[in-house]
Amino acid sequence: MxxxxxxxxxxxxxxxxxxxxxxxxxxxxxxxxxxxxxxxxxxxxxxxxxxxxxxxxxxxxxxxxxxxxxxxxxxxxxxxxxxxxxxxxxxxxxxxxxxxxxxxxxxxxxxxxxxxxxxxSAKEAMMYGTAGFTAALSIAALEKNGMKVEDQPEILVTGATGGVGSVATQILRKLGYENITATIRKDYQEESAKEFGATKIWNITENESNGRPLNRREYKYVVDTVGGDLTADVLSKVDEYGSVAISGNAGGVKLNTTVLP
Ligand SMILES: NC(=O)c1ccc[n+]([C@@H]2O[C@H](COP(=O)([O-])OP(=O)(O)OC[C@H]3O[C@@H](n4cnc5c(N)ncnc54)[C@H](OP(=O)(O)O)[C@@H]3O)[C@@H](O)[C@H]2O)c1
Structure with missing residues (x-):
């Protein structure tokens, strides 16, 4: 050669x-x-x-x-x-x-x-890339655990402006899910998160964790690419028999939570 x-x-x-x-x-x-x-x-x-x-x-x-x-x-x-x-x-x-x-x-x-x-095509496969594959695996895991378009459940995507989160949001929207909340950290990210398909925005800098082990059950399913303290907070807000697909540690590998959720 x-x-x-x-x-x-x-x-x-x-x-x-x-x-x-x-x-x-x-x-x-x-x-x-x-x-x-x-x-x-x-x-x-x-x-x-x-x-x-x-x-x-x-x-x-x-x-x-x-x-x-x-x-x-x-x-x-x-x-x-x-x-x-x-x-x-x-x-x-x-x-x-x-x-x-x-x-x-x-x-x-x-x-x-x-x-x-x-x-x-080869180009499309790499436009999704490993990040897109991870997003797809997360969604497949949630659907295996009961997530269905017919139920229009409340879904949260953390790190929704990042590689995995942005593709996850787009796939969810394309599948027909309409209640998708995206976490952002900067105001200007709201526009892109909505373009990706998010219908609600959670700016985590404005609404930080109250540290309680259980909170109002806001989300049934979560694609979590951030990890760390955000995951601990999110777990306190997941509905009964909900499911969280964790793939990332952009916000830290340590998970300081309780058995309550
Ligand atoms: N990409 C892959 O192929 C792949 C595969 C498997 C696992 N993972 C893991 O998944 C995670 C995300 O990967 P990625 O490629 O999507 O990374 P990325 O493009 O850098 O995106 C990271 C996302 O997380 C947000 N974020 C970072 N730190 C945060 C914090 N402390 N609190 C809240 N949000 C925070 C970022 O927000 P800002 O835009 O504000 O910084 C961004 O939206 C990584 O831990 C990675 O190891 C990635």
Whole structure:
């Protein structure tokens, strides 16, 4: 295979992270039985961390970031994958411990590879990206726990202006849910949250937690991408037999709550 371009993250002698486009060969790529011609990769929060010194995401340098990708199979030892098959990958160790999607060519274990759904282009798949996939998984989990459009339940999306929350809000609205509250932290975010499909806005800086273990049961279902103190507050406001899909820790990993909710 001819050399190809990749975005490579390295550390220099001062242990500072550098990143640049480089021409590399296949031997630079992580091990795997499948090579893919990459068309698209989305830029994720983790990728941003990967470009930073002490970002905590990449431990072995040099590395190609890109935690997801979509493209076509060049070759595979797995009989279920044929050259030209459109595929995608999200997550696993891609772009953190294993060379990732910011590269014209990727090499991966075939177990990570998912066939691209017929109604989705490579570009669309990566416009949703891993954040969109997380949003979809959260909504699927809530629907598995009883959330139904027919009931028009009260739904809360935290971090609704972020990668996961914004797509979650849009998917919920497209599915037909009409009672969607979005948390925001800045007044100017109200407009975009409403554009995404939120019908009510909760500016958490204006209405902070009262610290009570139980509050008025405002929400039946929650897509929570923030975590931390906001999750503790939200749990106190969830209705009986409600459900909370927690995927994030943007507001902290510690959850200081009580058994009451
Ligand atoms: N993106 C993914 O593929 C993915 C996958 C799985 C899990 N996650 C996790 O999900 C979380 C969100 O990811 P993301 O990609 O959506 O991040 P993001 O684009 O940075 O969005 C974070 C959202 O949370 C809000 N937020 C941050 N800190 C907050 C706080 N202390 N209180 C209230 N709101 C706060 C932000 O509001 P502002 O705009 O005001 O800052 C923003 O709306 C992260 O913890 C991430 O690790 C992400």
């Amino acid at each position: 001819k050399p190809f371009k990749s975005y490579v993250v390295r550390t220099n002698e001062e242990n500072q992270v550098t990143h640049q486009v480089e021409e590399v060969t296949e031997s630079f790529l992580g091990e795997g039985n499948t090579t893919i011609a990459v068309e698209y990769s989305s830029i994720n929060y983790k990728d941003m961390l990967g470009l930073q010194t002490k970002g905590g995401v990449i431990r072995n340098y040099p590395m190609i970031p890109g935690i997801d990708l979509a493209g076509t199979i060049i070759s595979s030892e797995d009989p279920s994958l044929s050259p030209g098959d459109p595929v995608l990958i999200t997550g696993y160790k891609l772009g953190t411990e294993h060379t990732g999607g910011f590269s014209e060519v990727a090499r991966v274990p075939s177990e990570w590879v998912v066939k691209l759904p017929e109604n989705l």
